[in-house]
Amino acid sequence: xLATDTIGIGFGGVTALSQVSFKVDPGEIFAIIGPNGAxxxxxxxxxxxxxxxxxxxxxxxxxxxxxxxxxxxxRRGLSRTFQNLQIFFRMSAAENVMVGRxxxxxxxxxxxxxTLPSVLRQNAFTRAKAEDLLAFVxxxxxxxxxxxxxxxxxxRRLEIARALATEPKVLLLDEPAAGCNxxxxxxxxxxxxxxxxxxxxxxxxxxxxxxxxxxSHRIHVLDQGRTIAEGTAAEVRANExxxxxxxxxxxxxxxxxAPD
Amino acid sequence: MRRLLHSPYAVVxxxxxxxxxxxxxxxxxxxxxxxxxxxxxxxxxxxxxLLMGFAGQVSLGHAGFFGIGAYAVAVxxxxxxxxxWAALVLGAAAAGLMAFIVGRPILRLRGHYLAVATLGxxxxxxxxxxxxxxxxxxxxxxxxxxxxxxxxxVFGPRMWYWIAGITLVIGTWIxxxxxxxxxxxxxxxxxxxxxxxxxxxxxxARYKLTAFVISAIYAAIAGAYLALFDGLVTPIxxxxxxxxxxxxxxVLGGLGSIFxxxxxxxxxVLLPQVLTVFHDYExxxxxxVMILIMIFLPTGIVPALAAxxxxx
Numbered sequence: 039x040l041a042t043d044t045i046g047i048g049f050g051g052v053t054a055l056s057q058v059s060f061k062v063d064p065g066e067i068f069a070i071i072g073p074n075g076a077x078x079x080x081x082x083x084x085x086x087x088x089x090x091x092x093x094x095x096x097x098x099x100x101x102x103x104x105x106x107x108x109x110x111x112x113r114r115g116l117s118r119t120f121q122n123l124q125i126f127f128r129m130s131a132a133e134n135v136m137v138g139r140x141x142x143x144x145x146x147x148x149x150x151x152x153t154l155p156s157v158l159r160q161n162a163f164t165r166a167k168a169e170d171l172l173a174f175v176x177x178x179x180x181x182x183x184x185x186x187x188x189x190x191x192x193x194r195r196l197e198i199a200r201a202l203a204t205e206p207k208v209l210l211l212d213e214p215a216a217g218c219n220x221x222x223x224x225x226x227x228x229x230x231x232x233x234x235x236x237x238x239x240x241x242x243x244x245x246x247x248x249x250x251x252x253x254s255h256r257i258h259v260l261d262q263g264r265t266i267a268e269g270t271a272a273e274v275r276a277n278e279x280x281x282x283x284x285x286x287x288x289x290x291x292x293x294x295x296a297p298d
Numbered sequence: 299m300r301r302l303l304h305s306p307y308a309v310v311x312x313x314x315x316x317x318x319x320x321x322x323x324x325x326x327x328x329x330x331x332x333x334x335x336x337x338x339x340x341x342x343x344x345x346x347x348l349l350m351g352f353a354g355q356v357s358l359g360h361a362g363f364f365g366i367g368a369y370a371v372a373v374x375x376x377x378x379x380x381x382x383w384a385a386l387v388l389g390a391a392a393a394g395l396m397a398f399i400v401g402r403p404i405l406r407l408r409g410h411y412l413a414v415a416t417l418g419x420x421x422x423x424x425x426x427x428x429x430x431x432x433x434x435x436x437x438x439x440x441x442x443x444x445x446x447x448x449x450x451x452v453f454g455p456r457m458w459y460w461i462a463g464i465t466l467v468i469g470t471w472i473x474x475x476x477x478x479x480x481x482x483x484x485x486x487x488x489x490x491x492x493x494x495x496x497x498x499x500x501x502x503a504r505y506k507l508t509a510f511v512i513s514a515i516y517a518a519i520a521g522a523y524l525a526l527f528d529g530l531v532t533p534i535x536x537x538x539x540x541x542x543x544x545x546x547x548x549v550l551g552g553l554g555s556i557f558x559x560x561x562x563x564x565x566x567v568l569l570p571q572v573l574t575v576f577h578d579y580e581x582x583x584x585x586x587v588m589i590l591i592m593i594f595l596p597t598g599i600v601p602a603l604a605a606x607x608x609x610x
Contacts, residue, residue, distance in 0.1 A: 086497060114501030124494035126487045128554070141499035143480040147508060150479035151472050158480055164480075186560040204498055 040116070040208045045084055045094035054080045058094070062208070062239045064119035067230060069242045069250045071274075073284050078243040079121055081260070083211050086118045086240075087111045091204045098208065113141055115207030116285045119197040119214060124262060127186035129195055131178040132176065134185050135168035140202025171199040174232075176225045191222040208239045217245045220242070227253055247285070251275065259284065306478050309557045310471045312345045317463035321456075331455035332568060337462035338523045340563035341469050344556060346517020347567075348473055350545070351481065351554035353509040355405065356413045358519045359420025360544050365394040365427055365536020367518030372442045373433055382445045386522040391427035393518030394511045396423075401510040405503065417538070423535040439532030442525045447595030458527045465523070467562070469516060473556055476512070485509055550591055552598025561599050 041061040047054050055077045062068040071076050076111055083089040085096055090105035097103060098114050106114075116283040119136075127135050143164060149157050170180055175195040180188060185196065195215055211230065215223040227249055234240045244250050248259065250272040259267040259274060267274055274280050315338070326332055341363055349355050369398025370389025374380040380388065404415040427434045434440060445452040452461065476482045484505045487495040492502050525531040534540070543566060568586065573580045595602035 042335040088493065089494075108493075108496035108500050109501050114495060118497055120494065124497075126494065128490055129483070129486055133483060136497070137483050137500070139497050140484060145480055147481055150476055150481045153475040154481065157475075160480075161478065198323040200494075200498065209406075226338060 039095045039099060039243065040085070041071070042081075042085065043093050043095040043097070043219035045081065045096070047080060047084055047089060047093075048092045049066055055091070055260075058265055059259065059264075060258050060265075060268065064207070064225065064239050066173050066233045066255045067240045067242060067253050069244060069254035069257045070260060071244070071247075071250055071257060071284065073265075075262070076284075077263040078259040078260060079212060081262075082118060082212050082241075082243060086116060086210060112204055113207075116210070117201040117204040117206035118210035119194075119206075119212055121212040121216065123197060124194050125185050125193050125196060127184075129185055129242045130182050130184050131172060131188060131192075132165060134196055135171050135200050135203050136164050138171075138200040139164045139167055141204060153244045157252050168199075171202055172196075173231050174202070185232055191218045193228070194218055194222070195226065198226070198233075202233065206238060208241065209233060210241045210243075212243050213245065214242070215244060215249055223249060223282075238282055299529045301456070305513065306474050307471075310467065310474055312557070313560065316361075317467055320463075321459065324476060327455045330459045332571065333460040334455055334527060335463045335524075336560075338520050338527065339544075339547065339567055340465070340560040341462070341466050341523070342520035342544055343551070343559040344466070344469050344473050345513040346551065347548050347556060347559040348476070348485070348543050349509045349513040350548055351552075351559070352477060352485075352489060353485040353506060355506055355593055356409070356545070357510070358413050358415040358538075358541050358545060359418070359423070360415035361536050361538065361540035362420040362423030363397065363514040363517035364521035364540060364544075365423055365525075365533075366393040366396065366547065367521030367533045367534045368442075369427055369434060370518070371445075371522045371525050372440050373610070374442065375443045377433060381528065382443060383447055386445075386519070386526075389522050390518040391441075391516050392516045393514045397511045398507065398513035401507045402503075405506040405510060408480065415475065417541070421538060421540045422538070424533050426534050428533040434533075437533060439517045439535075442529050444529070446540055458523070462523055462527075464568075465519070470556055470560075476494075481505065488608045502537045508574055508583045519546045545561050546588070547594045550588060550598060552601040555604075558600030565599070586600045 039062055040043055043059050044057045044070055045058040060083060068079060069208055084091045087106050087108040095102055095104050098111065098116055099148065102116065103111055128139060130204060172178065175198050177192055177199065180192065188196065198214060203249055215226050218226060223246060230240060231253055242254065256269065257271060257274045258265065260278050267280045268281055269275045320333060321330065324333060342360065346360050347358065349357055367389040369380050370383045372383025374388060375382050384538060399420055404412065407415050428437055484495065484500045487500060488502055488505060496502050521535065527534065547562035547566050548559050550565060551560065552558025569584055572578065573583050576583045591599060
């Protein structure tokens with residue numbers, strides 16, 4: 039579904055990513071892990087069209103989409119969330135998700151200017167969809183609250199609901215559990231599994247090793263912009279280079295607590 | 299009733315009531331004239347608010363579009379033999395086209411850079427009006443013939459009160475419609491996070507341009523009304539200070555609040571009249587009032603008061 043081929047990018051002489059290749063299939067949960075500064079978010083920014091890679095190719099559903107603008111990638115079924123939240127703070131929770139329905143709405147400006155009945159019907163439909171998605175990620179009863187007034191854990195899930203509203207084929211989740219308590223993390227874990235079960239290819243960047251080891255089908259490990267390993271949770275956990283670069287003794291102990 | 303109060307259309311109903319009932323309490327045509335001026339400026343500010351308050355893009359050049367509308371109803375009938383109403387429509391279309399062409403490159407800029415680029419655009423348009431004396435009368439300006447609709451001559455504060463008032467109600471209604479539509483959601487989303495908007499499929503450049511064009515058309519119609527009402531147009535109509543005045547009205551009243559824009563326009567049109575009692579100190583008092591509003595009501599008059607009272 040989503041593939042990168044020898045991606046490379048640098049910023050002012052510093053190489054951020056080099057020779058990174060991976061492939062994700064529909065319904066798969068694919069995690070990208072690595073120490074801080076390994077290039078995980080940069081890789082997401084390349085894949086989602088925010089950065090243009092210096093070398094290499096990104097393909098989506100077989101089509102070469104390297105350097106394509108984000109809004110065009112969205113049309114082709116790619117959506118994402120952000121590590122540093124990008125919430126529409128002045129809008130309500132429901133409206134945030136409704137923006138995610140943008141591509142599925144009729145965008146006839148003349149109809150919008152005069153609020154034709156079709157616009158009202160469509161608004162009601164979009165709103166109902168948004169409420170369904172909020173319920174899907176475990177946010178009920180907050181639809182009309184200002185997004186800026188919601189707690190951090192709720193905002194993480196709001197971003198997931200908003201990304202899902204685009205009906206993506208590929209979903210990139212950048213640290214979906216960061217700053218969440220264990221209960222919220224467990225809920226997010228369940229939501230991610232449900233999304234993948236519906237056939238969406240989920241690419242995950244996450245530091246919570248318990249979560250990663252538990253739900254990922256495959257794990258791709260980056261260090262200093264380069265791939266150092268890729269495989270199942272068990273394979274990655276046993277990989278000496280991964281232990282040296284990232285997991286360490288503590289991380290290994292923690293990840294072994296995760297049920298397979 | 300409660301539902302109506304919380305509906306986005308409450309502002310349209312409120313405004314329609316004000317326009318309909320105000321003449322009952324206004325004692326003379328002087329007050330009708332002031333009210334008509336408020337409505338005309340408010341129309342431009344409602345449009346500008348769409349760009350600044352909702353889409354979050356600054357413009358320091360909207361007097362340029364205001365001027366295009368104003369000069370259209372002057373130059374059209376005088377030099378091209380076009381009736382005033384047709385010149386008004388053409389002026390609005392020309393301003394929209396201008397915004398469309400210029401907006402594409404300059405809306406890529408952000409924040410201060412966009413402010414300076416729009417400032418340049420406004421200055422450039424004003425410069426053309428000043429220098430093309432053969433067409434525009436130069437710095438002295440030119441007279442504007444009265445508006446004639448179906449052989450009916452429109453003149454005087456009373457008639458302009460109704461025309462400007464009704465146009466403002468319609469303009470507000472259209473603005474509310476737009477904000478509650480997918481286009482409006484896209485614009486508000488761009489204001490909060492362009493990155494997230496793009497990732498969700500919003501064509502950010504296109505929507506910024508849409509807001510820019512619509513706000514330019516609002517400004518041009520307001521400019522045409524002012525010129526027709528005054529019977530005269532000068533380059534000051536399109537000048538830099540006018541642009542600043544629009545922005546000030548929008549900010550004082552409250553960015554992102556439609557009614558706020560109207561209140562801001564009313565304040566800046568009426569306050570100088572009220573402050574004439576201070577004679578020489580008029581401008582000092584006006585400046586002080588503006589500073590005090592921004593200190594004590596930093597989000598603008600209407601949003602700050604609405605937050606303090608009413609909505610808990």
